[in-house]
Amino acid sequence: MADYDTDLFVIGGGSGGVRAARIAGLHGARVMLAEEYRVGGTCVIRGCVPKKLLVYASRFAHAFDDAAGYGWTLGEPSFDWPTLIANKDREIARLEAAYTANLNRANVSILTTRAVLEDAHTVRLLADDRRVRAKHILIATGAWPGMGTGIAGIEHVISSNEAFHLTELPKRILIQGGGYIAVEFACIFAGLGSEVTLVYRGENILRGFDDDVRQHLRTEMERRGIRVICKRIVEAVEKVDHGLCVELSDHDDIVVDKVMFATGRRPNVAGLGLEAAGVRLNDKGAIEVDQFSRTSVPHIYAVGDVTDRLALTPIAIREGHAFADTVFGGKLTAVDHAYVPTAVFSEPEVGVIGLTETQAREQFHTVEIFKTTFRPMKTVFVGSEARMLMKLVVDGATDRVVGCHIVGPDAGEIIQALGVAIKMGATKADFDATVAVHPTVGEELVTMRTMTASYVREAAE
Ligand SMILES: Cc1cc2nc3c(=O)[nH]c(=O)nc-3n(C[C@H](O)[C@H](O)[C@H](O)COP(=O)(O)OP(=O)(O)OC[C@H]3O[C@@H](n4cnc5c(N)ncnc54)[C@H](O)[C@@H]3O)c2cc1C
Numbered sequence: 001m002a003d004y005d006t007d008l009f010v011i012g013g014g015s016g017g018v019r020a021a022r023i024a025g026l027h028g029a030r031v032m033l034a035e036e037y038r039v040g041g042t043c044v045i046r047g048c049v050p051k052k053l054l055v056y057a058s059r060f061a062h063a064f065d066d067a068a069g070y071g072w073t074l075g076e077p078s079f080d081w082p083t084l085i086a087n088k089d090r091e092i093a094r095l096e097a098a099y100t101a102n103l104n105r106a107n108v109s110i111l112t113t114r115a116v117l118e119d120a121h122t123v124r125l126l127a128d129d130r131r132v133r134a135k136h137i138l139i140a141t142g143a144w145p146g147m148g149t150g151i152a153g154i155e156h157v158i159s160s161n162e163a164f165h166l167t168e169l170p171k172r173i174l175i176q177g178g179g180y181i182a183v184e185f186a187c188i189f190a191g192l193g194s195e196v197t198l199v200y201r202g203e204n205i206l207r208g209f210d211d212d213v214r215q216h217l218r219t220e221m222e223r224r225g226i227r228v229i230c231k232r233i234v235e236a237v238e239k240v241d242h243g244l245c246v247e248l249s250d251h252d253d254i255v256v257d258k259v260m261f262a263t264g265r266r267p268n269v270a271g272l273g274l275e276a277a278g279v280r281l282n283d284k285g286a287i288e289v290d291q292f293s294r295t296s297v298p299h300i301y302a303v304g305d306v307t308d309r310l311a312l313t314p315i316a317i318r319e320g321h322a323f324a325d326t327v328f329g330g331k332l333t334a335v336d337h338a339y340v341p342t343a344v345f346s347e348p349e350v351g352v353i354g355l356t357e358t359q360a361r362e363q364f365h366t367v368e369i370f371k372t373t374f375r376p377m378k379t380v381f382v383g384s385e386a387r388m389l390m391k392l393v394v395d396g397a398t399d400r401v402v403g404c405h406i407v408g409p410d411a412g413e414i415i416q417a418l419g420v421a422i423k424m425g426a427t428k429a430d431f432d433a434t435v436a437v438h439p440t441v442g443e444e445l446v447t448m449r450t451m452t453a454s455y456v457r458e459a460a461e
Pocket of ligand 1: 012013014016034037040043047048114115116140142143160303305306310311312313314
């Protein structure tokens with residue numbers, strides 16, 4: 001023990017690292033944490049939190065429109081991007097201070113520096129070229145936007161990191177990507193008044209989500225004026241008078257003011273010294289870990305996006321907490337990655353848990369689908385054509401609801417609450433036995449009586 005300067009050295013002060021450091025500290029461990037940028041990591045500084053604040057801002061435009069239908073008379077609303085960004089930055093600074101205070105209360109020593117591994121027990125702090133010997137090391141360095149293979153003009157392209165710091169709202173923006181970050185930013189900018197083009201190389205946006213969700217959201221985004229171009233990629237970006245000219249793979253040119261790539265995030269492992277420490281990567285370039293987040297080196301662990309299991313804040317937090325309980329709390333704890341509810345804060349919002357219809361049909365002998373689309377009362381009243389989608393995927397053999405997919409207002413909030421029941425193994429009969437809350441949109445989930453499709457898997461020859 002005396003050999004080591006600390007019981008635990010955490011590299012990275014984001015969702016996973018902060019939780020792990022704090023809980024290990026509360027378990028009585030001596031903890032040091034290095035953060036090279038700002039405490040709070042992606043989620044707090046340039047991810048979930050600032051993104052959701054922009055989402056809230058972007059939704060006022062529709063609210064103002066709808067208000068007129070409900071009898072309100074408003075002056076001509078105007079929007080000021082610098083005010084939003086300044087207020088967002090103030091909130092982020094407040095949260096960063098709160099995270100720092102929590103770490104201090106748990107006696108975690110915070111070091112503002114990049115840290116790299118020199119060997120399996122030695123961490124080098126680049127700020128002052130100091131070395132620390134640690135009994136245990138936790139790698140929680142997160143992920144970083146991948147910008148592709150270097151097309152011509154890539155220097156003109158921003159990622160989500162820079163999108164949070166633009167000095168002005170672009171009048172026209174082209175976003176490349178089809179994942180949730182691309183879709184969310186497309187809806188944010190469209191809501192705030194930008195002309196938005198979304199370019200995605202695949203068949204349809206939100207790969208990995210249920211096909212009905214993908215098509216429904218795309219239709220609704222297009223209804224709101226977003227131009228969605230699939231099966232194309234950006235081949236070059238050139239600076240021209242009054243903007244950036246984007247060349248697409250079909251040789252179509254689009255002139256915009258900003259180009260943003262949201263084409264996936266890569267585990268943050270470059271230059272970390274993993275080889276020197278003997279830490280192995282998997283075939284996706286992420287740190288290989290077991291169910292307790294232990295790497296190929298027994299006293300080195302890794303949690304969060306750097307392990308590329310489920311890149312979500314609540315997962316990084318759980319993995320960090322479970323690590324601290326396992327190593328310093330005397331309680332072997334693995335994180336269950338099944339039936340994780342999640343949301344896409346697009347407009348309209350998406351909330352999902354469990355299996356897609358395709359996954360269920362691969363996994364179960366009989367699959368029953370209950371699906372409805374309808375115009376929500378609140379917006380149909382003001383003449384909107386916007387539709388909401390609700391879909392339940394049921395294992396026919398057990399009646400268990402194995403998937404729930406919602407697109408529409410408050411889908412994220414609905415799926416959080418419903419997630420408890422589905423995680424517990426609720427059956428379709430349990431849904432039917434639950435009385436509706438009327439009038440709500442959520443009541444549709446317990447009033448879908450008629451099966452819309454049923455599939456029986458053919459026996460393999
Ligand atoms: C735009 C955007 C929106 C998102 N929205 C959501 C959402 O709505 N819901 C959700 O659940 N998730 C969301 N996420 C994902 C979420 O932010 C991540 O899953 C989560 O932050 C992962 O936590 P982590 O601890 O693994 O890494 P991070 O939070 O990324 O923290 C890693 C930290 O390590 C630091 N670091 C890296 N290398 C070193 C080093 N060598 N030395 C010192 N410090 C280092 C980094 O500066 C960073 O602060 C979003 C992400 C983005 C980019």
